[in-house]
Amino acid sequence: MEVVICSSAEQIGAHVADVYAEVLRGDDPVIGLATGSSPLVAYGELIRRHREDGLSFAHATAFLLDEYAGLARSHPESxxxxxxxxxVDHVDIDPARVHSPDGEAHDLAEECRRYDAAIEAVGGVDVQLLGIGTDGHIGFNEPMSSLSSRTRPKTLTQQTREDNARFFDSIDDVPHHVLTQGLGTIRTAHHLLLVATGAGKADAVAAAVEGPLAARCPASILQLHPHATVFVDEAAASGLEYADYYRYAYAHKPAWQTF
Structure with missing residues (x-):
């Protein structure tokens, strides 16, 4: 795992965009997308590069991490x-090639199996962007999720519903259930990128990066992945015991070694 401590959210966004741009230059790229506040700066930079530098998404396929169960696709917060x-509306990717679990499916378990099979059929995700919850969740894999879990329905914790209430009129409107790629599914991606900003994420980041591999911190599964990169700002890095080492390692990174 490589930990990169950045000076700002904008620097994080530029690093993430660098990784995605490299993947998008390849043949038949498959990109993993996340929602929430953490990816927004990176998406803004990718949109800028598309408009100003000609970065193309036209040949890409995308998969989302998760979806609310029971929420219509037409709902603005689906x-x-x-x-x-x-x-998607700001770049040249084909919307038909942007896939997400169907939260309105009649048989949610079967929908989850179908989604995993669709990811496998394209050879897996080349690069997957991840945020982290204050309790260490990634995707909607709440604490105590199986470390080998596949895409499945999950019940949200009250903390996650409270965290997401800002996107709805009230917490009463936040669904209790979701469909999410499991930790085992996420681990099949070839490269994992986790991003976090702000002091509110410091404890979760420290647990994921330096704590034990444990279901109580789902993001700790990054420790098992052969190619995982963590981009954090100074505030989110404030709980890291080995922060000075991460800074030293990055400062002395050889020119031939990319993210």
Whole structure:
């Protein structure tokens, strides 16, 4: 795992965009997208590069991490709608190639199996962007999720519903259930990028990066991945015991070694 401590959210966004741009230059790229506040700066930079530098998404396929169960795709806070508003409508990717779990499916368990099979059918996700919750969740894998779990329905914790209430009129409107890629599914991506900003994420970041591998901190599964990169600002890095080492390692990173 590489930990990169950045000076600002904008620097994080530029680093993430660098990784995605490299993948997008390849043949038949498959990109993993996340929603929420953490990815927004990176999406803004990718949109800028598309408009100003000609970065193309036209040949890409995308998969979202998760979706609310029971929320219509037309609802403005469905992740199907959010990702189009935040990224898809501003670049040249084919919306039909942007896939998300169907939270309105009649058989949610079967929908989850179908979604995992669709990811496998394209050879897996090349690069997956991840945020982290204050309790260490990634995707909607709440604490005590199985470390080998696949895409499945999950019940949200009250903390996650409270964290997400800012996107709805009230917490009463936040669904209790979701469909999410499991930790085992996420681990099949070839490169994982976790981003975090702000002191509110410091404890979760420290637990994920330096704590034990444990279901109580789902993001700790990054420790098992052969290619995981963590981009954090100074505030989010404030709980890291080995912060000075991460800074030293990055400062002495060889020119031939990319993210």
């Amino acid at each position: 992740y199907h709608a959010v990702i189009r508003r935040e990224l």
